[in-house]
Amino acid sequence: MQLIFEKSRPGRRAAQFDALDVPEASLPPALCRAEPAELPEVSELDVVRHFTQLSQQNFGVDSNFYPLGSCTMKYNPKLAEAVAAYPGFSELHPHLSTCPAFRGLCQGALELVYETEQALAEIAGMRKVSLQPIAGAHGELTGALLMAAYHRDKGNAKDTMLVPDSAHGTNPASAAIAGFKVVQVASAADGTIRLDAVKEALNESVAGLMLTCPNTHGLFEPRVREIADLLHESDALLYYDGANLNAIMGHARPGDLGFDVMHFNLHKTFGTPHGMGGPGSGPVGVGERLEAFLPGPRVVCEGGRYDLETPAKSIGKVAAFFGNFLIAVRACAYIRHLGGPGLKEASENAVLNANYVFARLKGTYQPAFESGFMHECVFSAAPQAKAGVRALDIAKALLDYGLHAPTVYFPLTVRESLMIEPTETESKDTLDAFCDAMIEIAGKAESDPDSLHAAPRTMPVGRLDEVRAARQLDCSC
Numbered sequence: 001m002q003l004i005f006e007k008s009r010p011g012r013r014a015a016q017f018d019a020l021d022v023p024e025a026s027l028p029p030a031l032c033r034a035e036p037a038e039l040p041e042v043s044e045l046d047v048v049r050h051f052t053q054l055s056q057q058n059f060g061v062d063s064n065f066y067p068l069g070s071c072t073m074k075y076n077p078k079l080a081e082a083v084a085a086y087p088g089f090s091e092l093h094p095h096l097s098t099c100p101a102f103r104g105l106c107q108g109a110l111e112l113v114y115e116t117e118q119a120l121a122e123i124a125g126m127r128k129v130s131l132q133p134i135a136g137a138h139g140e141l142t143g144a145l146l147m148a149a150y151h152r153d154k155g156n157a158k159d160t161m162l163v164p165d166s167a168h169g170t171n172p173a174s175a176a177i178a179g180f181k182v183v184q185v186a187s188a189a190d191g192t193i194r195l196d197a198v199k200e201a202l203n204e205s206v207a208g209l210m211l212t213c214p215n216t217h218g219l220f221e222p223r224v225r226e227i228a229d230l231l232h233e234s235d236a237l238l239y240y241d242g243a244n245l246n247a248i249m250g251h252a253r254p255g256d257l258g259f260d261v262m263h264f265n266l267h268k269t270f271g272t273p274h275g276m277g278g279p280g281s282g283p284v285g286v287g288e289r290l291e292a293f294l295p296g297p298r299v300v301c302e303g304g305r306y307d308l309e310t311p312a313k314s315i316g317k318v319a320a321f322f323g324n325f326l327i328a329v330r331a332c333a334y335i336r337h338l339g340g341p342g343l344k345e346a347s348e349n350a351v352l353n354a355n356y357v358f359a360r361l362k363g364t365y366q367p368a369f370e371s372g373f374m375h376e377c378v379f380s381a382a383p384q385a386k387a388g389v390r391a392l393d394i395a396k397a398l399l400d401y402g403l404h405a406p407t408v409y410f411p412l413t414v415r416e417s418l419m420i421e422p423t424e425t426e427s428k429d430t431l432d433a434f435c436d437a438m439i440e441i442a443g444k445a446e447s448d449p450d451s452l453h454a455a456p457r458t459m460p461v462g463r464l465d466e467v468r469a470a471r472q473l474d475c476s477c
């Protein structure tokens with residue numbers, strides 16, 4: 001594809017001004033350019049075609065299947081976008097909420113924050129939720145800071161966070177940024193956390209454990225209640241990484257399972273598209289122990305009027321105003337549109353779809369674990385790698401079928417991992433097309449491995465030098 005500068009022709013214009021009908025006023029020469037700015041000279045149609053074509057170079061859920069495990073690239077209904085675009089939400093000035101005299105003018109927005117926090121609290125079995133954190137990792141950091149505040153308040157000298165080896169990389173990073181020493185806890189061969197490893201790591205200096213459930217092996221942690229009890233015996237806290245809530249909405253609530261604090265990923269689960277670094281939202285939820293430390297100010301409701309209040313021992317603000325407000329609007333629309341039964345069904349279909357893919361592929365690819373997958377399933381391409389075809393080659397080959405690759409090389413505990421999360425909205429036809437492609441690629445890995453090394457052949461760009469891309473960050477060459 002040509003650059004827009006290459007399409008430029010001298011004198012070509014997208015817009016024309018009428019002839020001047022007022023006296024011309026000239027700018028002081030010091031403010032004028034010596035040379036005209038080097039801008040592309042193009043027609044309106046050139047501009048429209050250029051940017052339309054550019055947008056089509058990208059792969060997105062709206063164009064095709066995108067089974068990126070752990071990332072939940074699910075289709076988000078356009079209804080949520082339409083609601084977030086209402087001028088009453090999108091054109092509201094956030095300072096209306098900070099000034100008591102103007103608070104009457106944004107009661108609807110405050111009500112939405114209040115109701116969305118309540119809905120999320122109900123879904124997760126938490127006492128209170130704060131919408132402030134603006135990403136999953138930011139929610140983790142906020143949660144870790146809440147845990148630190150709790151222990152500080154109680155005079156507990158606890159400075160260590162336990163994190164399973166299967167955890168998302170953001171977990172140890174967030175705990176470390178919050179000032180904790182991070183100790184890794186090993187998984188068992190079946191992919192779940194080892195209870196004896198938790199017992200071994202547990203001592204008086206442990207402030208808490210960060211658990212993902214289902215974990216990033218796609219497996220529900222069956223001993224989560226025992227783990228919660230163990231931690232609570234020494235006043236340590238259990239953190240829930242709720243990025244994978246898509247698997248359990250309406251079926252199990254982290255609060256009921258014994259978790260004290262958690263984050264949600266609204267941009268994976270509740271109606272906001274995820275990916276490409278767009279705005280996100282990672283609300284935190286807390287149980288009774290941590291309520292007093294929540295970020296402030298919070299929306300409260302008294303006699304039908306919405307106001308702001310900061311909890312007694314608040315850790316303060318973690319983001320401006322109420323975080324990414326329009327993401328909360330999308331989440332509210334999504335939750336209200338689906339309702340309780342709809343959210344429950346979404347989870348059921350997410351789990352059903354992952355298990356369908358697992359059942360179709362387990363004879364062709366080596367399952368990372370024997371059974372028990374929830375919303376995503378994990379395979380190892382180690383047998384294919386022995387024949388010279390690595391997980392990366394399989395991922396790139398899928399692109400030539402018009403399908404996005406699954407997550408590869410994560411979780412780190414599985415060699416040559418392929419982590420597939422189909423999500424709930426995909427039809428059996430789409431899942432079959434994906435499985436057929438995966439099976440055909442496995443066949444090629446045996447018969448003609450070299451053909452896979454050059455994939456993709458049909459994309460705007462071929463195989464990239466990823467190491468060079470990471471080390472020489474020059475986007476202009």
Ligand SMILES: *Cc1c(COP(=O)(O)O)cnc(C)c1O
Pocket residue numbers: 070071135136137138168170212216241243244265280282
């Ligand atoms: C995506 C994800 C996160 C981090 O969320 P971000 O919004 O990308 O910061 C944390 N944990 C798990 C399990 C995830 O999948």
